Amino acid sequence: MNSSIWNARWMQALSPILFALVFLGLWQLAGWLTPTYQLPTVVETWNAMLQKPWVLLKHGLYTLWPTLIGFGVAIVVGVVMGLSMGMSKFVYQGAYPILVFFNALPKVAIAPILVLSFPSSFELAVWMAFLICFFPIVVNVATSAATVDREMEDVLRALGAGKWTIAWKVSLPQATPHIFGALKIAVTLAFIGTIIAEQQNANEGLGWFITVASANSQTALGFAALVVLGVESVILYAIFAVMEARTARWAFRSH
Amino acid sequence: MQDDSDKTAGLSLQRVGLTYPGHGGVHALDEISFDVPEGDFVAVVGPSGCGKSSLMKLVSGLLPPTTGEVRNRGALVAGPADTVGMGFQNPSLLPWRSAIDNVLLPLEVVKRYRSELRTKAGKAKHRARAMHLLETVGLQDAAELTPAQLSGGMRQRVSLCRALIHEPSVLILDEPFGALDAFTREDLWGVLYRLWREAQFTCVLVTHDLREASLLASKVVVLSNRPANIMSIETPPMGHPRNADMLYQPEMVAFVRGLRDQIGRAMARGPAAEASA
Ligand SMILES: Nc1ncnc2c1ncn2[C@@H]1O[C@H](COP(=O)(O)OP(=O)(O)OP(=O)(O)O)[C@@H](O)[C@H]1O
Numbered sequence: 001m002n003s004s005i006w007n008a009r010w011m012q013a014l015s016p017i018l019f020a021l022v023f024l025g026l027w028q029l030a031g032w033l034t035p036t037y038q039l040p041t042v043v044e045t046w047n048a049m050l051q052k053p054w055v056l057l058k059h060g061l062y063t064l065w066p067t068l069i070g071f072g073v074a075i076v077v078g079v080v081m082g083l084s085m086g087m088s089k090f091v092y093q094g095a096y097p098i099l100v101f102f103n104a105l106p107k108v109a110i111a112p113i114l115v116l117s118f119p120s121s122f123e124l125a126v127w128m129a130f131l132i133c134f135f136p137i138v139v140n141v142a143t144s145a146a147t148v149d150r151e152m153e154d155v156l157r158a159l160g161a162g163k164w165t166i167a168w169k170v171s172l173p174q175a176t177p178h179i180f181g182a183l184k185i186a187v188t189l190a191f192i193g194t195i196i197a198e199q200q201n202a203n204e205g206l207g208w209f210i211t212v213a214s215a216n217s218q219t220a221l222g223f224a225a226l227v228v229l230g231v232e233s234v235i236l237y238a239i240f241a242v243m244e245a246r247t248a249r250w251a252f253r254s255h
Numbered sequence: 256m257q258d259d260s261d262k263t264a265g266l267s268l269q270r271v272g273l274t275y276p277g278h279g280g281v282h283a284l285d286e287i288s289f290d291v292p293e294g295d296f297v298a299v300v301g302p303s304g305c306g307k308s309s310l311m312k313l314v315s316g317l318l319p320p321t322t323g324e325v326r327n328r329g330a331l332v333a334g335p336a337d338t339v340g341m342g343f344q345n346p347s348l349l350p351w352r353s354a355i356d357n358v359l360l361p362l363e364v365v366k367r368y369r370s371e372l373r374t375k376a377g378k379a380k381h382r383a384r385a386m387h388l389l390e391t392v393g394l395q396d397a398a399e400l401t402p403a404q405l406s407g408g409m410r411q412r413v414s415l416c417r418a419l420i421h422e423p424s425v426l427i428l429d430e431p432f433g434a435l436d437a438f439t440r441e442d443l444w445g446v447l448y449r450l451w452r453e454a455q456f457t458c459v460l461v462t463h464d465l466r467e468a469s470l471l472a473s474k475v476v477v478l479s480n481r482p483a484n485i486m487s488i489e490t491p492p493m494g495h496p497r498n499a500d501m502l503y504q505p506e507m508v509a510f511v512r513g514l515r516d517q518i519g520r521a522m523a524r525g526p527a528a529e530a531s532a
């Protein structure tokens with residue numbers, strides 16, 4: 001038995017807090033040793049947040065909306081397209097290489113081109129968020145939908161079930177944990193799209209705010225914006241992680 | 256509903272042949288003809304790969320025959336019809352649904368039940384029916400468990416209930432007990448036999464187990480190697496109702512041995528022996 005204090009249950013529960021404190025401590029130390037415009041300390045960042053809480057919140061929401069919209073559209077379009085792809089070998093074979101190509105394409109490279117089509121920063125951000133999330137969602141849904149048990153399919157087809165009924169009753173629930181797993185990753189990517197868009201062309205949003213703060217050497221303010229962004233991203237990540245665990249429960253209920 | 260259907264006619268296969276389409280398509284079934292009277296129990300046996308599963312796809316309407324025709328109650332089988340229930344060796348239950356919700360699945364698909372499930376009363380009624388079916392197969396305490404929490408035999412029982420919940424006129428089983436151990440299999444013979452005696456559906460059972468075929472069926476159809484033809488149709492020497500003890504009576508032992516010899520001969524001379532070389 002290893003009964004060292006580090007393995008005690010309460011110690012394990014406490015360890016994330018301990019590590020966070022150590023991390024903040026190191027950050028504070030590093031901040032002291034470097035000029036503020038390079039690396040502000042924790043306290044300076046905190047003060048910057050307290051200084052302009054409403055401004056940060058406003059820009060945080062500006063960034064959140066297009067991200068959620070682009071993300072939501074990507075879910076709907078991606079799930080429908082993924083299911084239809086999974087249903088037909090022909091479409092699956094044909095569309096897969098294209099999807100892989102677009103998925104592999106660095107989306108940062110698309111932003112300057114999309115700016116021409118979408119001069120409004122909001123639209124641009126929606127599109128960027130959409131583009132970044134869309135492909136992982138389609139690929140996950142399609143792969144999962146394409147692997148329906150043959151005999152299960154026969155059982156339902158013999159009852160007169162069409163392809164969409166089978167997709168709805170079997171493929172989709174079977175794919176759900178994978179979808180949420182993909183969404184969990186995709187939602188953090190969605191912010192990349194929005195931030196890139198805002199840094200291209202905007203006068204609001206956290207992406208714009210960070211660019212301006214950095215241009216004015218207000219590094220502490222930039223860090224404060226990063227913290228807001230991180231919190232938003234983590235909250236969405238956590239929501240989908242919980243959904244994934246809930247919908248995947250059947251896969252682990254084996255005792 | 257047109258009424259060219261004849262309630263007493265049962266299932267009828269007339270010179271049914273099947274060649275899978277495509278390059279060098281496999282000629283699976285040559286010319287199969289047999290009738291199953293309404294409410295009767297027929298077993299289909301034959302060498303592995305001779306086309307038994309393919310034949311069941313034709314009977315269920317999942318595949319159209321290349322030649323000949325299949326009729327159910329006099330009506331041509333031209334595609335999937337919800338009057339058929341199917342069960343396979345793999346129970347293929349949905350792992351995210353409880354046993355009872357798996358049993359209810361067909362009702363969510365079959366048109367005439369789908370509307371009934373929209374009301375609370377309809378839902379309760381059919382849930383009670385599903386529960387009753389589960390009781391019949393001895394799973395009254397397992398209704399809320401998920402497939403992962405069930406044993407192989409229990410899963411196959413759920414699968415049987417699912418195949419029967421929409422009250423099909425024909426039950427098609429393709430080696431349903433093939434993956435089970437000997438004791439569980441014998442147990443399920445009893446379960447299936449009782450279900451059949453009670454509900455009086457027409458049953459077609461594909462099996463590799465000649466004792467199973469002889470014990471349960473009124474007629475045993477013996478198929479030849481691929482492309483399958485009927486070698487003979489045998490009648491087990493016992494009337495209904497049956498019980499497992501009958502398997503040990505000399506007439507039955509001789510009957511099973513007779514089946515075995517026939518299939519042995521089919522395997523020794525069939526074209527599949529060349530094809531697999
Ligand atoms: N979808 C298909 N396309 C082409 N050929 C097929 C298809 N399904 C089955 N076959 C071929 O048809 C023949 C009969 O197959 P089938 O599955 O009906 O045999 P079976 O009697 O059920 O065999 P087993 O006893 O091993 O289950 C085989 O040679 C098989 O390769």
Ligand SMILES: [Mg+2]
Pocket residue numbers: 307308309429
């Ligand atoms: Mg087979």
